[in-house]
Amino acid sequence: MQTAFLFQTWPYAAVVLFVAGMAARYLGMPGPTSAQRDLPLDARDLFRRTALLQISLLLLLLGHLAGLLSPQRVLLWNSSPLRLYALEILGFGAGLSALGGWTLLTWRHVKQSDASIESQAADAFFLSLLFTTLFSGSLTAVLFRWGSSWGVITLTPYVVSLLRGRPAVDLVAGLPFLVRLHVFSAFATFAALPATRLGPVLIVGLRRGLRLTLSPVQVLTDSASKIAEVVARRLDPAIWIWPEED
Amino acid sequence: MSTHCETTVLDARSRVRTFAAEASLRKRLACVPLIAVWIFVIGRGPGLAAAPAVSVEAKAIFSKRCTVCHTFGKGVKVGPDLKGVTERRPREWLVRFIRTSSSVIQSGDPTATKLFRDFKQERMPDWSDLSSDQVSAILDYFASDGPLQKEPDERDASTATADEIEMGRQLFSGVTRLNQGGRSCKTCHAIRSGESAGGSLGPDLTGAYLKYRDAALTDFLRRPCIPREPESSASGYLTPQESFDLKAYMAKAGGLLIPSGPPTAQTAAAGQVNRSREEKVIDPSERAARETDKVAAGAAPVRPKVLKDEGSVKATPAASGFAVQVGAFEDEQKADELKKQLEKNYPNVTVQPFSADKTLYKVRIGQPDMETANRIAAELRKPDLKPFIVRLNGDD
Secondary structure, eight states: HHHIIIIIHHHHHHHHHHHHHHHHHHHHHHHSSSHHHHHHHHHHHHTOOOHHHHHHHHHOOOOOOOOHHHHHHHHHHHTTTHHHHHHHHHHHHHHHHHHHHHHHHHHHHHHHOOHHHHHHHHHHHHHHHHHHHHHHHHHHHHSOOOOOHHHHHHHHHHHHHHHHHHHOOOHTTTTTTHHHHHHHHHHHHHHHHSTTTHHHHHHHHHHHHHHHHHHHHHHHHHHHHHHHHHHHHHHOOOHHHHOOOO | HHHHHHHHHHHHHHHHHHHHHOOOOOOOHHHHHHHHHHHHHHTOOOOOOOOOHHHHHHHHIIIIIIIITTTTTOOOOOOOTTTHHHHHHHHHHHHHHOOOOOHHHHTOHHHHHHHHHHHTOOOOOOOOOOTTTHHHHHHHHHHTTTGGGGGGGSSSSGGOOOHHHHHHHHHHHHHSSTTTTTOOOTOOOOOOOSSSSSSSOOOOOOOOHHHHHHHHHHHHHHSSSSSOOTTTTSSOOHHHHHHHHHHHHHHHTTTEEEOOOOOHHHHHHHHHHHHHHHHHOOOOOOOHHHHHHHHOOTOOOOOOOOOGGGGSOOSSSOOSSSEEEEEEEEEHHHHHHHHHHHHHTSSSEEEEEEEESSEEEEEEEEESSSHHHHHHOOOOOTTBOOOEEEEEOTOO
């Protein structure tokens, strides 16, 4: 029952919470662009100079994504002991530096207390979950060697089963407590993200990213509509019936 | 006037376009699920292993469904002995009876009615979920005396050749890939043999052979230790030969002395599995029992208890060198009885307690050299007794 909730229901609940939270933050954001720009400034103040945490988290995220997207390549890479050691050391190093970055960020949170109680509480909750995720992940790397190898035969199929909508709970239920804690807290961290002051930053970032990504499409649709306008204007019978007067 | 109109129209169009862009942006957020779909498509994980051989499936079905009520060549259990059934009955009748025995009996079929009467009116379940091909495969399996065939992994590890042990090492470390696409043991386990370290998600397997012993380890190797892909999706994750090679490598790593070279007729004969020995000698720990499905519902937990102080243990005459281990018993009295029998023919027979999850009493014959130990082991080897050689260190 508990396992079913933690690894069958909770991942989907976390995604729903994340989407609902983001939607709520998006709808709650005040109107025009200037105010939208102001909101994240608060977060920018708080999260500036956290390059260590950001780079470490990015590295960890990319490592996890590699295991998810290309498990065979990861296994092939790990088939050489030296490459395996390098990958594990890199992963563990990234985990440690992320924990270092987390410490700096938390210290800034403790010192800076000009935000609302709600914001501070949400940030503290998020940071606690982030710590749990990072700490359990780093400890897993120490206590259960070669996570990059066994992870892609247990955790990757589990995540794929989640995406398929048929969670294979067995794949994760038999793993040690620390690994299960890591999985659970990762989803919890994801769910809590919109409630923090990072939520609006994420929305603005997402919007900019989408604009950037979709800009070629935008150019194409604009050009198509211009061409359609010209063609429509030429074929408009009104021009022949009522020619424009000079 | 015309210019003014055009400007107004353009302003209006620009505003409309801004709103349209905002609306389309929101709509395009729907693209996000596409990323998830992409991850799903790209990250399907390791490919599934090839479909298992038909006989493997037939064997699995036989073990799971038939053996509850039938034997193969061992007489009547609940239902008739299935040996020779394909010669006694027409194939079409067998297919029909296996899938819908109730209907066949109700139809008044004379053979089915007689069977029903002879076997205390116990009705066989209708295995209607089995396809005709599956039933056909089971019948082929019976026709070839499949249940009587021993798999290579049922050989005793002491009969392994040097090549098989080396292959086991290569399979363990992943140098040679497993036939059905499974991951090497080293992904999660280590063996202390001076090579590059294995993973530590699972336990160190250096002493696994000595802990679980041959038959229990054979059973254990027939299924993946933890659910994982692709092994959990495939009906088999090791071929019987791979299983044997790995067992032999673990036995070697655990200190079991295995004579090198091809198996002789004697060792090959000794390699035949005998379950009666397992019943007498193998006492798996609770964990081993659970992992090999030896614990049934209602089994009482065992509390390990020290039966004798270390001080009262009889001293080992050979503190180093080799020993032929003839048996291991939970019951010290049985160990003493075997010791008395052996002492009639051999010197240096000892009973040594071994405390792990339970206390076991190992009956050993100490020997200074391996040749003598091998000779004694060969002399003692019988269908119900399979001695093996261990290297002694100071602790033994």
